[in-house]
Amino acid sequence: MTTGGRLCRRDAERSLVGIVMLLAGISGASLSLARSGSVFGWDTVLCFGAGTAFAAAHLVLSAARFDGDQVICALVAAAAAFGYASVLRLRADLALRQLSFIWMGMGVMAATALWQWKGRAPGSGMALAIGAAALLLATLVLGQERGGARSWIFIGGMGFQPSEFAKIACVLAGADALSTLPACEVVPCSSPSPSASVATNRVSLSQMWASRQVRRLFAIWLVIVAFTVLQRDVGTAAIIYISCVALVYVASGNRHVVLGAAGLGAIGVGLACKFFPHVAARFAAWSNPWADAAGSSYQVVQAFYALGSGGILGRGYGSGSPWLIPAAPTDMLFAASAEEIGLAGSVGVIAIYLLLISHAYACAMRSRSPRRQLAAVGTANILAVQVFVIIGGNLGVLPLTGVTLPFASYGGSSMVASLALAGILLGSTAEFGSASAQAVAVAPRGGGSDGSDSDVS
Amino acid sequence: MNHRIGRLLGAWMVGCAVLALAATYYQGVIADRLASSPANPRVANAEKSVWRGSILDRNGEILAESTERGLDSRVYRGPGSLAPLVGYAHLTLGKSGLESAMDPWLAGRGWSYSRIGLLSTISQQPDRGYSVRLTIDSRTQRACEAALAGRRGAAVVVDAASGEVLAVASCPWVHPALLESAWDTVIAREDSPLICRPLAGLYPPGSTIKPAIAGAAVDMGLVGSGTVYDCRGSIRAGGTIISDASGAHGNIDLETAIALSCNTAFVHLALEAGPRLPEALFGFYLSRSLPLEAPTAVGMLSGKASDDALGQLAIGQGDLVVTPLHMAMIAAAVVNHGVMMRPRLVAEIRSVGGAVVKRSSPSVLCVPMSAEAARIVAGGMRDAVEWGTARAASLPEYAVGGKTGTAENPHGAPHAWFVGYAQHAGRKVVLSIIIENGGSGGQVAAPLAGSIFRAVLSGR
Numbered sequence: 001m002t003t004g005g006r007l008c009r010r011d012a013e014r015s016l017v018g019i020v021m022l023l024a025g026i027s028g029a030s031l032s033l034a035r036s037g038s039v040f041g042w043d044t045v046l047c048f049g050a051g052t053a054f055a056a057a058h059l060v061l062s063a064a065r066f067d068g069d070q071v072i073c074a075l076v077a078a079a080a081a082f083g084y085a086s087v088l089r090l091r092a093d094l095a096l097r098q099l100s101f102i103w104m105g106m107g108v109m110a111a112t113a114l115w116q117w118k119g120r121a122p123g124s125g126m127a128l129a130i131g132a133a134a135l136l137l138a139t140l141v142l143g144q145e146r147g148g149a150r151s152w153i154f155i156g157g158m159g160f161q162p163s164e165f166a167k168i169a170c171v172l173a174g175a176d177a178l179s180t181l182p183a184c185e186v187v188p189c190s191s192p193s194p195s196a197s198v199a200t201n202r203v204s205l206s207q208m209w210a211s212r213q214v215r216r217l218f219a220i221w222l223v224i225v226a227f228t229v230l231q232r233d234v235g236t237a238a239i240i241y242i243s244c245v246a247l248v249y250v251a252s253g254n255r256h257v258v259l260g261a262a263g264l265g266a267i268g269v270g271l272a273c274k275f276f277p278h279v280a281a282r283f284a285a286w287s288n289p290w291a292d293a294a295g296s297s298y299q300v301v302q303a304f305y306a307l308g309s310g311g312i313l314g315r316g317y318g319s320g321s322p323w324l325i326p327a328a329p330t331d332m333l334f335a336a337s338a339e340e341i342g343l344a345g346s347v348g349v350i351a352i353y354l355l356l357i358s359h360a361y362a363c364a365m366r367s368r369s370p371r372r373q374l375a376a377v378g379t380a381n382i383l384a385v386q387v388f389v390i391i392g393g394n395l396g397v398l399p400l401t402g403v404t405l406p407f408a409s410y411g412g413s414s415m416v417a418s419l420a421l422a423g424i425l426l427g428s429t430a431e432f433g434s435a436s437a438q439a440v441a442v443a444p445r446g447g448g449s450d451g452s453d454s455d456v457s
Numbered sequence: 458m459n460h461r462i463g464r465l466l467g468a469w470m471v472g473c474a475v476l477a478l479a480a481t482y483y484q485g486v487i488a489d490r491l492a493s494s495p496a497n498p499r500v501a502n503a504e505k506s507v508w509r510g511s512i513l514d515r516n517g518e519i520l521a522e523s524t525e526r527g528l529d530s531r532v533y534r535g536p537g538s539l540a541p542l543v544g545y546a547h548l549t550l551g552k553s554g555l556e557s558a559m560d561p562w563l564a565g566r567g568w569s570y571s572r573i574g575l576l577s578t579i580s581q582q583p584d585r586g587y588s589v590r591l592t593i594d595s596r597t598q599r600a601c602e603a604a605l606a607g608r609r610g611a612a613v614v615v616d617a618a619s620g621e622v623l624a625v626a627s628c629p630w631v632h633p634a635l636l637e638s639a640w641d642t643v644i645a646r647e648d649s650p651l652i653c654r655p656l657a658g659l660y661p662p663g664s665t666i667k668p669a670i671a672g673a674a675v676d677m678g679l680v681g682s683g684t685v686y687d688c689r690g691s692i693r694a695g696g697t698i699i700s701d702a703s704g705a706h707g708n709i710d711l712e713t714a715i716a717l718s719c720n721t722a723f724v725h726l727a728l729e730a731g732p733r734l735p736e737a738l739f740g741f742y743l744s745r746s747l748p749l750e751a752p753t754a755v756g757m758l759s760g761k762a763s764d765d766a767l768g769q770l771a772i773g774q775g776d777l778v779v780t781p782l783h784m785a786m787i788a789a790a791v792v793n794h795g796v797m798m799r800p801r802l803v804a805e806i807r808s809v810g811g812a813v814v815k816r817s818s819p820s821v822l823c824v825p826m827s828a829e830a831a832r833i834v835a836g837g838m839r840d841a842v843e844w845g846t847a848r849a850a851s852l853p854e855y856a857v858g859g860k861t862g863t864a865e866n867p868h869g870a871p872h873a874w875f876v877g878y879a880q881h882a883g884r885k886v887v888l889s890i891i892i893e894n895g896g897s898g899g900q901v902a903a904p905l906a907g908s909i910f911r912a913v914l915s916g917r
Contacts, residue, residue, distance in 0.1 A: 246465055249461060249465075250458060250461045250462055250465065251458070253458070253461055293496065301496075302498075304483055304491055305491050305492075305494065305496075305497040305498070305499065307480070307483035307484050307488070307491065308483055308484065308487060308488040308489070308490065308491020308492045308494075308497070309488075309491065309492045309497065309499050310484055310488070311484060311485075311488045311489075311492065312484065312485060312488070320499075321498075321499055321502060324498050324499070338480070338484065342484065343480060343481060343484035343485055343488075346480045346484065347477050347480060347481075350473055350476050350477050350480065351473075353473070354469075354470070354473040357469055358466055358469060358470065361462050361463075361465060361466040361469065362466070364462050365459045365462050365463070370458070373458065373462075377462055377465065380465075380469075381465070384465075384469045384472070388469075388472045388473075388476065391476050392472075392475070392476060392479070395476060395479035395480055395483060396479065396483070397475060397476065397479045
């Protein structure tokens with residue numbers, strides 16, 4: 001590679017992604033060993049191929065002189081490699097589709113990262129949100145029902161879920177509008193005493209309401225959440241709602257907003273239980289899973305059996321029977337894989353998400369632009385709430401909802417949307433305005449866009 | 458703004474801690490319960506995929522085997538009276554008896570359940586169970602079965618020197634193949650055909666307890682081989698008078714008291730021993746369950762030492778109940794110089810390839826009496842067969858000793874007991890047989906011993 005010397009600016013990312021690729025290859029090899037008896041089989045190649053997607057992402061980012069965070073890509077790769085091995089183990093027939101989703105998502109991740117980094121237009125968030133709302137409306141009218149939720153649009157045999165993309169739009173619109181609030185002035189690290197900044201640190205609801213942008217933001221959020229609920233996709237609606245409330249809290253510092261939103265949310269859940277029987281059934285199955293183990297809580301109870309059968313060390317790849325849980329490759333991926341990787345493995349998976357999202361918040365704290373900061377917090381919020389909701393649902397901590405485990409579960413919309421969120425997160429960690437970045441950005445881009453990543457553009 | 462992001466970060470960390478704790482609860486704390494729950498579909502699936510091991514008698518005769526994978530093909534071939542001991546393994550009825558107790562071996566997961574992570578990916582899991590070879594001798598078993606002749610009762614034969622259990626006959630029984638269709642009728646039957654009576658049936662021992670009391674009395678120094686007791690035909694124990702049906706025996710020694718089953722003499726000894734007697738009997742394992750590969754019942758021996766209780770204890774009545782195996786083990790201790798060997802049902806466990814994975818070996822369970830006491834008691838039991846109450850058990854070719862019992866019980870006619878030993882060419886086998894509500898031990902149970910002893914001792 002001719003530009004190798006200049007590409008090495010992302011040394012840490014290169015090493016970390018390399019380690020993840022190695023681990024992906026090892027998990028593929030053990031999967032292959034369990035299924036075909038040889039270490040080098042199709043499973044090895046496929047898992048390694050999933051890891052390679054992130055190596056390609058690394059090359060694209062390096063070639064673009066992107067100077068953002070170098071850890072996020074590797075952690076996302078770790079989650080995706082874990083998920084890919086689990087999906088491959090469960091449904092070998094979905095392996096190639098999932099691999100193409102990962103590569104597609106990787107392209108979207110790199111593209112959104114660069115878009116966010118190079119200075120996204122201020123109106124783009126709102127434009128996306130309006131587009132998402134229109135798509136959701138179209139879904140309500142034309143969409144098809146899958147698993148109790150009318151959230152699918154089919155275009156020529158390929159289906160996708162607009163609600164997955166609505167999450168991204170909500171974050172971007174929120175970051176754009178809320179960064180205009182006075183509380184968002186970034187306090188330098190050597191900040192004066194907190195009392196001095198109190199005046200600008202809190203924004204009352206009326207102050208927020210006074211801003212036209214914020215009024216429009218609240219309206220579009222309301223529309224998106226309402227449409228998602230009307231699609232009977234209560235899980236996704238809850239994720240968007242909680243993440244947006246947390247974003248408003250970070251931007252405004254207004255605790256009353258959080259309390260009021262919590263109250264509204266409780267009322268909303270009560271209404272959902274009343275009008276959607278499947279929501280009420282999920283709550284009943286959560287509060288006492290053993291009461292109707294063969295009926296409404298069958299999925300949860302099967303997850304418990306899978307978890308218990310795994311024990312501390314797991315039963316090993318190929319030795320368990322994770323397909324016994326309904327919807328194992330999508331909603332129940334965590335519990336299904338926990339049988340074979342054991343407590344050691346499932347705590348490891350939780351640790352990947354803990355590191356990824358904690359790192360995202362830490363990066364957000366370091367950022368000096370309120371807009372980037374809020375975009376990073378918003379994406380981290382969405383990922384955090386979704387991970388907690390679905391792993392918590394698998395573990396019986398929360399009622400089970402039909403959402404996916406980001407980066408891991410089978411599903412094209414989910415994979416691409418999650419990786420797009422990761423891209424926004426990545427793009428938000430770089431300071432485009434800084435001198436060095438500017439200098440690099442002016443420099444001609446060339447060597448990076450060679451054959452290996454031409455399919456990204 | 459940063460401190461608010463910090464709060465979100467804190468909330469996220471708490472959330473992850475909650476998730477990790479929940480995972481630890483399900484995968485660590487209650488994992489074993491979930492993994493082995495009968496409702497866990499993996500348990501049934503594992504049964505389906507494993508070729509269950511066989512159960513064989515000591516000579517390799519097949520008692521239970523599977524002709525293919527899964528439980529549906531389980532075939533039981535052994536003597537019918539073994540059915541309650543061998544038990545059944547059924548997909549919906551579950552497992553019982555040895556099929557349940559030896560399940561980890563039969564199902565091929567003898568060492569541990571395969572939760573060893575990647576190691577189980579590398580190692581091949583066995584799909585054929587281990588076969589279990591018992592110490593049971595089908596020939597002896599059939600002799601016991603013939604002796605019971607369809608009557609409710611139990612017989613158990615033990616090799617006194619090694620502790621090997623040679624026969625465990627329980628009557629009535631139901632063939633396991635018929636269980637599924639007749640389940641409701643079977644469990645409603647009053648004669649409980651599923652209970653393995655020799656190991657789990659609890660009966661008052663009646664006079665068959667007297668050898669144990671005699672042994673204990675000798676070791677306490679209350680009586681020796683020369684001591685003479687004047688039997689007047691009845692004796693008062695607390696508020697009750699216990700008498701002998703055949704009237705006063707006059708001046709008798711201990712051997713004669715055993716041979717004639719003299720109630721008066723034993724009540725006298727029990728009253729003299731006082732609270733020491735129940736304690737000595739604890740040493741015969743009467744208040745515990747005997748350690749065995751199959752489930753055994755716990756005998757009941759209250760430690761009460763009132764004169765009334767001691768009087769009843771001396772004649773094996775009152776609240777004392779034992780299993781036939783308990784009585785056989787007491788006889789085994791008598792004939793084995795006071796040493797009770799640990800009873801054994803499983804001789805060895807073999808892999809499909811025939812390699813012996815585990816083999817049992819003789820070991821001492823306890824020493825309830827001295828060799829001297831054992832010699833005196835064995836002599837008394839020999840006398841009982843030569844000219845006493847157990848004459849019907851006499852065999853010209855072997856040295857047979859025994860003790861009969863006629864145990865009063867609340868369920869009707871007395872249970873007929875015979876507990877005895879036979880020695881020939883260095884072998885010592887003991888038999889304990891009971892016919893429920895059969896009547897007199899000397900007339901009903903003792904005559905059955907001959908054919909059984911012949912089957913055991915002429916076999917080699």
